[in-house]
Amino acid sequence: MAILPNMKELMARPHRDLLAEQAKIFKALGHPSRLLMVDALRGGEKCVCDLQALTGADMSTVSRHLAVLREAGVVRSEKHGTNIYYTLALSCLDTFLQCTSTFIAARIREKAGLLGYGEQAS
Amino acid sequence: MAILPNMKELMARPHRDLLAEQAKIFKALGHPSRLLMVDALRGGEKCVCDLQALTGADMSTVSRHLAVLREAGVVRSEKHGTNIYYTLALSCLDTFLQCTSTFIAARIREKAGLLGYGEQAS
DNA sequence: TTCATATTTGGCAAAATAGCCATGCTCTAT
DNA sequence: ATAGAGCATGGCTATTTTGCCAAATATGAA
Numbered sequence: 001m002a003i004l005p006n007m008k009e010l011m012a013r014p015h016r017d018l019l020a021e022q023a024k025i026f027k028a029l030g031h032p033s034r035l036l037m038v039d040a041l042r043g044g045e046k047c048v049c050d051l052q053a054l055t056g057a058d059m060s061t062v063s064r065h066l067a068v069l070r071e072a073g074v075v076r077s078e079k080h081g082t083n084i085y086y087t088l089a090l091s092c093l094d095t096f097l098q099c100t101s102t103f104i105a106a107r108i109r110e111k112a113g114l115l116g117y118g119e120q121a122s
Numbered sequence: 123m124a125i126l127p128n129m130k131e132l133m134a135r136p137h138r139d140l141l142a143e144q145a146k147i148f149k150a151l152g153h154p155s156r157l158l159m160v161d162a163l164r165g166g167e168k169c170v171c172d173l174q175a176l177t178g179a180d181m182s183t184v185s186r187h188l189a190v191l192r193e194a195g196v197v198r199s200e201k202h203g204t205n206i207y208y209t210l211a212l213s214c215l216d217t218f219l220q221c222t223s224t225f226i227a228a229r230i231r232e233k234a235g236l237l238g239y240g241e242q243a244s
Numbered sequence: 245t246t247c248a249t250a251t252t253t254g255g256c257a258a259a260a261t262a263g264c265c266a267t268g269c270t271c272t273a274t
Numbered sequence: 275a276t277a278g279a280g281c282a283t284g285g286c287t288a289t290t291t292t293g294c295c296a297a298a299t300a301t302g303a304a
Contacts, residue, residue, distance in 0.1 A: 022219070024152070025152075029152070039141075060265080064263080079281095092221030096221075104144065179293080183292075204300080248302090261289080261290070273278085
């Protein structure tokens with residue numbers, strides 16, 4: 001007999017669902033190509049062909065990546081003529097991306113400092 | 123029409139590295155248990171045993187999850203006596219988590235309970 | 245020392261993910 | 275109707291992730 005019921009039983013259903021949905025968003029953003037595409041979408045809507053040119057990956061691969069982002073609700077798609085345009089649906093990404101950038105930069109500087117490298121800030 | 127070189131050649135190295143590090147952070151946050159733990163850490167440092175009680179998962183599983191978060195730089199660990207305490211290292215999470223919560227709540231309301239796969243048939 | 249507690253790690257099998265090719269679908273133009 | 279462009283999807287394999295058990299490690303207590 002288990003000492004404690006596991007997380008699923010411990011948490012109320014709505015909270016668990018919210019958590020799962022949030023995790024889904026993070027997971028969708030957790031791939032370099034997908035993050036690159038999302039970052040590009042901050043500058044406005046793009047068709048799949050644009051995003052393919054950006055990442056250089058196979059069209060089918062790009063399409064699958066976009067499906068992941070779409071199902072997580074990070075992006076939204078809209079068909080115009082023969083093209084499908086993707087837009088950023090998650091508004092609050094800017095701040096967070098900027099923050100993680102700064103965070104990572106600081107970490108690198110810190111690490112470089114510890115190793116005694118004369119990293120010049122550019 | 124030359125096939126473009128792939129993403130790796132297209133991007134300058136520092137940009138690519140930053141992207142990879144950012145993706146690593148997102149990926150680390152992209153699991154319900156890990157997100158739950160990180161969320162709990164917003165309230166202050168916790169030992170592994172606390173986080174195990176919280177998630178209800180096996181101790182070894184929790185330890186592995188924490189390793190993922192640690193390697194992404196999301197959390198930091200510190201040993202005090204016989205326990206190891208984990209702290210949130212990524213400061214800017216609050217805002218983003220709140221934002222995604224709101225975002226998801228709105229989406230749920232919008233779709234009237236259709237979670238997950240809800241692609242609207244146009 | 246020996247023992248117990250707290251945490252990590254090795255190793256394994258099941259599940260999920262990534263990426264490619266080929267194919268299918270849906271427009272638009274001819 | 276046919277062709278072709280732009281995307282999505284089926285199907286496959288290789289890789290990664292997850293989660294459990296068992297074993298190793300470290301620390302403090304008796």
